Amino acid sequence: MEVKPLLEMVKISKSFSGVKVLQDVSLSVYGGEVMALLGENGAGKSTLMKILSGLYKCDSGEIYLDGHKVQIDSVKDAQKLGISFIHQELSVLPNLTVWENIFLGHEVTKGCTKKIDKAFMREKSRELLKSLGCTFDVNAKAGDLTIGEMQMIEIIKAVSANSRIVIMDEPTASLTDYETKKLFEVIAALKSKGMAVIYISHRLDEIFEVCSRVTVLRDGKLIGVTELGKVDKNQLISMMVGRNLEEQYPYIAPSPGKVILSVEKLNYKNKVKNVSFSLREGEIVGMAGLVGAGRSETAKVILGEYKKTSGDIFVNGKKVDIKSSKDAIKNGIVYLSEDRKKEGLISNWPVGENMTLPNLKKYVGNFGRIVKKEEVIDFKEYAKKMSIKTTGYSQIASNLSGGNQQKVIIAKWLMTKPQILIFDEPTRGIDVGAKKEIYEILNELKKNNKAILVISSDMQEILGISDRIVVMHEGEVAGEIDRKNASQEAIMKYAVGISNRG
Ligand SMILES: Nc1ncnc2c1ncn2[C@@H]1O[C@H](COP(=O)(O)OP(=O)(O)OP(=O)(O)O)[C@@H](O)[C@H]1O
Ligand SMILES: [Mg+2]
Structure with a gap:
């Protein structure tokens, strides 16, 4: 007897204000199967899954x-119907505790x-966390967790909600290798229970590791469905982008000049401990470490967002006092946050206004009015430079695909023409083609x-693009590695605390 797929989406179409973003797309998945959904930023993956999960209504098509x-x-x-969706953008509520988030919407009563029944939910949450190898406290406020930890909450939420079909949109984008491994174990467990998983990721290695088949979309159209055992990475990439893509990391040798930023014995609570490093002009320094190693915290202390407890920051050899991101911009420093939802974009504003926001001064004309025409010209220039897929200046930011939102954030800070740029996870959730552009x-x-x-x-990215690598471990700089001595093992030794430059 022929086995029927658990889920079939047939000829789904969807337009937003007249623009077709999905055209006759079909997707099926069997119970006990992990189906990958692959495509460039803006290809329509999240939209298709939002239709399946009832967030959007399709214009035509059927679901079985x-x-x-x-x-x-x-x-x-x-x-x-047993469909749960782990979103690309985090939807954890920062003011609630971990257990409250896990049971939000399906609270248990006595x-x-x-x-x-608070005691029950606390205990159950503790068990779920433990089963995934998470060490954070169920009573902690979600807002105090790292992005990686928040993502784990979302996964636990879906797993605990008795689903038959679980959609994971970029689930590992902010997980450590360890957490990712744990997630894969969870996925294997879901499979063995006969559940179906739809797995969206830009990380091809992962797709080969956890999925059995792949559905590829390009520009809202179905390009093909294939078994992963029958294709290699390059074939997948060309299905996805419609062309071959050579060298992923286009490295150029640096010609480093004088030290521009130097950080000396920086301390912040117990999160950043005696951190010292410097950046020279004309070089890219990679900062590696496990989630929670204090990398983002270090950046935020430099930015004045967190108030340092001690230590000094020098820009061009001069000691500076930075109390806010405004002071930072004045000193030519910008920070591109890892969490675009929390810190990056004003989601209900037009893309164009988001992009020009930190640089508004530039457009003030007579009577203090903003000259919109010039804003639009700059917007167009950067949208083109960064191949941002948008309908134009006035498109609402939250309507851009995840990867394209990330590009807008980068553009917005580049527009301020900074001297020092701190990028935090710049290519998280970005497709292979767009990564290379970045x-x-x-x-x-x-x-x-x-x-x-x-x-x-x-790790591949750090190794591929850095001239030097600073590795952090538990709030400290554990070591610094030159490009010529850099390897995955060398980084890991420092990152897990086996080696220390001490
Ligand atoms: N609510 C909306 N209103 C208008 N346009 C939208 C809306 N949601 C998505 N779009 C557009 O639909 C297209 C597909 O977006 P979608 O988010 O599905 O892409 P994606 O494949 O998930 O990309 P990514 O890998 O970047 O997350 C994009 O061009 C996006 O701008
Ligand atoms: Mg998406």
């Missing part, structure tokens, strides 16, 4: 579960009293004598 046609008009409908932009900045710090958890 176990061979029966179903109608999904709301998130509730989808939940009732027998007939109908009182919320590396090329970094190289261009390097050629123009900027000093660049790239914080990244992607």
Whole structure:
């Protein structure tokens, strides 16, 4: 007997204000299978999954579960059918505790009293965390956790909600290698329970590791469905981008000049401990370390966002006092945050206004009015430079695909023409083609004598683009490695605390 797919989406189409973002796209997945959904930024992956989970309504097309046609008009409908969605952008509520987040929307009540059973939910959350190897406290405020930890909450939420189909949109983008491994174990467990997983990721190695088949989209159209055992990475990339892509890391040799930024014995609570390093003009320094090693905190102390407890910061040899990102910009320093939802974009504003925001002064004309025409010209220039897929200046930022939002953030800070740039996970959730564009932009900045710090958890990326690598471990600089001595093992030794430059 022929086995029927657990889920079939047939000829789904969707337009936003007249623009077709999905055209006759079909996707099916069997129980016990992990189906990869692959495509460039803006290809339509998240939109297709938002339709499946009841967030968007499709214009045409049909959805079948176990061979029966179903109608999904709301998130509730989808939940009732056992479909859960782990979103690309975090939706954890920062003011609630870990356990409150896990049980949000499906709180457990005590027998007939109908009182919320806090003790049970706390205990259950503790178990779930433990089963995933998470060490943070169930009573902690979610907002105090790292991005990686918040993501784990979302995964636990979906797993605990008795789903049959779990959609994971870029689930590992901010997880450490260890957390990723744990996640893969969880996925294997879901599979063995007969659940179906739809897995969106820009990390091809992962797709080969956890998925059995792949559905590829390009520009809202279905390009093909194939078994992963039958294709290699290059074939996948060319299906995805419609061309071959050579060398992923276009490295250029540096010609480093004088030291522009120097940080001496920086301390912040117990998160940043005696951190010292420097950046020279015309070089890219990679900052490696595990999630929670204090890399973003270090950046935020430099930016004045966190108030340092001691230590000094020098720009061009002069001691500076930076109390806010405004002071930082004045000193030519910008920070591109790892968390675009929390810190990057004002999601209900137009893309164009988001982009020009830190640089508004430039556009003030007579009577203090903003000259919009010039703003639009600059917007167009940067949108083109960075191949941002947008309908134009007035498109609302939250309507851009995840990867394109990331590019807008980069553009917005580049517009301030800074001297020192700190990039925090700049290519998280960005497709292979766009990643390369970003590396090329970094190289261009390097050629123009900027000093660049790239914080990244992607080891290949750190190795591929850095001239020097600073590795952090538990708030300290554990070591510094030159490009010629750099390797995955060398970084890991410092990152896990086996070696210390001490
Ligand atoms: N609510 C919306 N209103 C208008 N346009 C939208 C909306 N949501 C998505 N789009 C557009 O639909 C297209 C597909 O976006 P989608 O988020 O599905 O891409 P994606 O494949 O998930 O990309 P990424 O890898 O960057 O996350 C994009 O051009 C995006 O701008
Ligand atoms: Mg997406």
